[in-house]
Amino acid sequence: MKIDKSIPTYKSVQLAGKLTVHNGRLVKIYNSPALLRHFFKTHCKDGDSFTETLTNKKPKRSIEQNNYYYLYLDLISSSSGHSVEELALWAKGKFLSKGITEVFGEKTRIVKSSADLNRDEFTEFLNRIEDVTEIPLPDPKPFKLGLLLDEYGKLKIEQKKKYSKMKAKGLPK
Numbered sequence: 001m002k003i004d005k006s007i008p009t010y011k012s013v014q015l016a017g018k019l020t021v022h023n024g025r026l027v028k029i030y031n032s033p034a035l036l037r038h039f040f041k042t043h044c045k046d047g048d049s050f051t052e053t054l055t056n057k058k059p060k061r062s063i064e065q066n067n068y069y070y071l072y073l074d075l076i077s078s079s080s081g082h083s084v085e086e087l088a089l090w091a092k093g094k095f096l097s098k099g100i101t102e103v104f105g106e107k108t109r110i111v112k113s114s115a116d117l118n119r120d121e122f123t124e125f126l127n128r129i130e131d132v133t134e135i136p137l138p139d140p141k142p143f144k145l146g147l148l149l150d151e152y153g154k155l156k157i158e159q160k161k162k163y164s165k166m167k168a169k170g171l172p173k
Helices: 033-043 063-080 084-095 119-133 149-164
Strands: 017-022 025-030 097-103 106-111
Touching (some): 084 106, 084 119
16 A cells, blocks of 8 residues: 555644633643653654644533423413523523622622533533422433424423423512
């Protein structure tokens, strides 16, 4: 087999580490700085170009979890009379509040986005909503199936009928 010398070949190394704040700046701390130094000494020279790829290893909530959240808010809505938007704002303000600041002379709540929660934090967020409202989380299994849009709609209608008979507790009037 003849090798085409005009096609560049690359040496790569994968390194893991953590990001941390040092002197007010976010910096990378490699798990194996010796491996990084070895790679540089062995495969690199002055003037070489490189590409660095970083992957955040924090497991974000899935699209399915997001859809399930809004389904749950819709079910709470049917038993509380509040809109899904009102419930989403209420839940973020109640459970994701990071404090209060003053902006233009007015007190303003600092709220973390629910999109920034990882899977475990998001599950805890849903459980806290359930504890306060006393509206049970629906069984997620049917919603994880590869349902057609019509099947999903029918399942949602069935759930809404069931949940509209419940009365939510702990919500603002």
